[in-house]
Amino acid sequence: MQLSAILALIFAVCLALIHLGASRFALATASPRSRWLSLAGGTSVAYVFVHILPQLKKGQDVMARAGLPLQFLEHHVYIVALLGFLTFYGLERLAVRSRRRNLALRGADTTTPMVFWIHILSFACFNTLIGYLLLHREQPGTLSLSFFCVAMGAHFLVNDYGLRRHHQEAYNRIGCWLLAGSVLVGYGIGLITPIHELMLAVLFAFLAGGVILNVSKEELPEEQESLFWAFALGAALYTALLLTL
Secondary structure (H helix, E strand, O other): OOHHHHHHHHHHHHHHHHHHHHHHOHHHHOOOOOHHHHHHHHHHHHHHHHHHHHHHHHHHHHHHHHOOOOOOOOOHHHHHHHHHHHHHHHHHHHHHHHHHHHHHHHOOOOOOHHHHHHHHHHHHHHHHHHHHHOOOOOOOOHHHHHHHHHHHHHHHHHHHHHHHHHHOHHHHHHHHHHHHHHHHHHHHHHHHOOOOHHHHHHHHHHHHHHHHHHHHHHHOOHHHOOOHHHHHHHHHHHHHHHOOO
C-alpha cells in the first residue's frame, strides 16, 4: 500500500472516531450551543469557498470537454452543487416536520423511525463520498489531504450536533455508528475503484453544495444561538491557512 493510501486510511479512521466520540465532547452537546461549533462551521465553510468552489471551474472545463447531452445548460457543475444543496435542504425540512408532528402527536421531540432511517442513510452516503475523496481529490498531495481532513472533521462535528438534536437517543445508539462506518466504506471503495475526472468533478460539486447547506442550517437560524464572531474567526483563520497551499 502506498504511503498516501496509508495516510488517507489514518485520516479516515480519525473522521470515523469523530462521529463515535462526538457525544463525549462538551462542545458537541453543550446547551446553549458551544462557540467551538461555530468555529468548526466557519472552518468547513471556508474550505468550500476558498478551495472547493474554485475547483468547480476546472470541473466545468472537464464537463465541457466530455460533451454532455445537456448542451443547453452552460454550467453543469454548478447545477450539481445546487443539487447537493437542495438535497440536504429537503432532508433538513423532512426531519424538522417529523419532529414537530411527533411532538404534537406523542409528546416526543424526535423524528419518526422512517425519517430517522432516511436521514441517516442519506448522510451515510455523504460520508461515503467523503471517505472516497480522501483518496481521490482534484488536488492531490499530503498537504491538500490534511486540509481536507481538518475541514471535514469540523464539518462532522457540526453535523453531529444537528443529527443528535433531531434523532436523540436513536442517533447515539445506531446513527453515529453507521456514519462512522460509512467513511471507512468510502475509503475502501476508493482503494479498489478507479475514478474518471468527470465523475470527480461531479462528486466535488455535490460535496460543496452539501457542506454549504449543512453548515448554514446550523449557523443561520436565530434559535440555534450560534456566535457570529466564532464562525467568522474560524472562516478567517482557515482561509489564511488555505491560502498557503
